[in-house]
Amino acid sequence: MPDRRTTIKDVAAHAGVSLATASRALSGNRPMSEELRARVLASAQELNYRVNLLGRALRQQRHPVVGLSVPDLENPFFAALAEHLSRTLRGAGFELLVSSAGGSVEAEAEGVQAFLGRQVHAVVIIACDESASARTVQDASSATLTVQLDRRVDGVDAAYVGCDNRHGMDLVADHLRRQAVADSKVVFVGAGAESSSARERLQGFLAHFPGSRTMLGSFSLDWGIRAAEQLVEEGRVAGSTLVAAADIIALGLISGLRGQGYEVPGDVRVVGFDGIGPAAFAHPPLTTVRQPVEQMCTEILQLVSTGGDASGSTDGPGSSRLFWPTLVGGPSATGGPRPTEARPAPG
Amino acid sequence: MPDRRTTIKDVAAHAGVSLATASRALSGNRPMSEELRARVLASAQELNYRVNLLGRALRQQRHPVVGLSVPDLENPFFAALAEHLSRTLRGAGFELLVSSAGGSVEAEAEGVQAFLGRQVHAVVIIACDESASARTVQDASSATLTVQLDRRVDGVDAAYVGCDNRHGMDLVADHLRRQAVADSKVVFVGAGAESSSARERLQGFLAHFPGSRTMLGSFSLDWGIRAAEQLVEEGRVAGSTLVAAADIIALGLISGLRGQGYEVPGDVRVVGFDGIGPAAFAHPPLTTVRQPVEQMCTEILQLVSTGGDASGSTDGPGSSRLFWPTLVGGPSATGGPRPTEARPAPG
């Protein structure tokens, strides 16, 4: 750790040129003599110079950085989204900085405010809470390009990128019909109303299985395990089909059921939602609704690089971009027609 | 998205005071008349002013931000570390920015360089590769306070915070002896030599079970599943005990084994390592070596806030801080004496 970091001034002095020349040589976007350029580059190398991005961003008034706020990195779906988005953005010259709210709306707000203060080019936010996060999303939205991902909050006109959750439940229902599952044996294990995706999946389920049993907890492995225990206590497990609102819940269910001696899928069937992360490797394969994460990330890149005028559409900044999920891992998914090419869903 | 963000100049003008006064009112660390302060604060509120952290950091020559580089966010142990560290640092006024390398040493280098260019106060790095990441760690170390976490690279004098992996394997061996497991039935399922923790755990294992079968893959669920398949093919599963180098491998093993009709822990025993993330909820409980993540994060906070002179010790910046793991989840862990209070291990 040197006392003072070397600046471009040091490099210029060492190379015997002006600051401007040094800057030009280092950024390399202006014509100049090869000799000087080489000298400057050599000096920079020798002095171990590294550009101060704070100074650059302050001067250029732009910052090729995107901030992503996730509710909780320990949710593997969010971790996978962060991973994919990072890769997609990096390929286009943007850096992704991740901030985790750890489930706290206050921490989420702090993280987003810090992004804004750091003049990020865009904010991508997976909101903690459908209503309590609204203020934070609104703040971000009024300050910079903002994209809601996977979950949308109430009454904010920021863009939204997600998957068509209701269609996902259509796929599940269709799958269960083909398997000739009795409606009375279907149980929904979902999450509370703190997020739009939880709500939409529940509603999508109820549209097909009105009156069926629903159990609401949280998007966690722990909840799946507890729900399994509860169902075992009630003696409702054998022969039933559990529709989980997320793979992580499904994995919890499976773990809980197997731990209590049930065979999955022998004694009881489990269907998931998300199709990414560990669930992709479940064994035997978990039947699940796969969100087109790559497409969602590409869409975000479009929004981020064009400033919201993506897709050749005339949609406003508050428009929704819904992508179609596909059913994977189940017998009907492999035997049936190829999954629908994911694309923006109508409506 | 307003055309131009409001600056402190706007606030000063709106409140009818000088820039200096506005700055003092907003940062609030200098004495001034309550009346003016209130006026400035009101103006700031009204204009929806948010401080530009780039300008501030540039001027103050410091930035209460810590950068964390992880090899892969989809590894739940790293995600858990990120989550814990974020919480620990936030509590002390530091913000944690996470960058994922996605398994690529090049991406890791880019991410760290970006942190350095952004003048972060410290860099915490879980290195991708014991040798290929050395250059990146060295770069960081020569530019700012740098802490290696969980994995250390060769020949760099940056501080290291981790757990005593060999002691962890002592605990495992002790556990297996108590269970009267035959040495010949013990198999190690680990990861290749790309990280120090993988290597140390393997060495720790071999110290107790020399000549035992070892299988090396990667820290992934997928590898655990494939290893299980391979063991099944070889017909070595029944009655054996599989020691995994990480919980994520253990979970893969369990998934693969159960998928092929084996009972765990009935037919075959599995022991993990890490003790955090999803494995903490495995059902029935996975016997695993728990790393004292909270203590490790607290130690990092110490290093970060004191600039490396933590622990009241006179250790140099390149010193190791090893913490003692504990055995959890297994019968002997619940029935035996309380786990050793985790503390810096000797040596």
Add this chain to the structure above:
DNA sequence: ATGAAAGCGCTAACAT
């Protein structure tokens, strides 16, 4: 207690 002004590191006009 308040204001004027310098300057953090950088790049982009504007000269030459």
Add this chain to the structure above:
DNA sequence: ATGTTAGCGCTTTCAT
């Protein structure tokens, strides 16, 4: 093609 200089937004001397 190269040098000089202004200024991004902010804090902090240094005056008053």
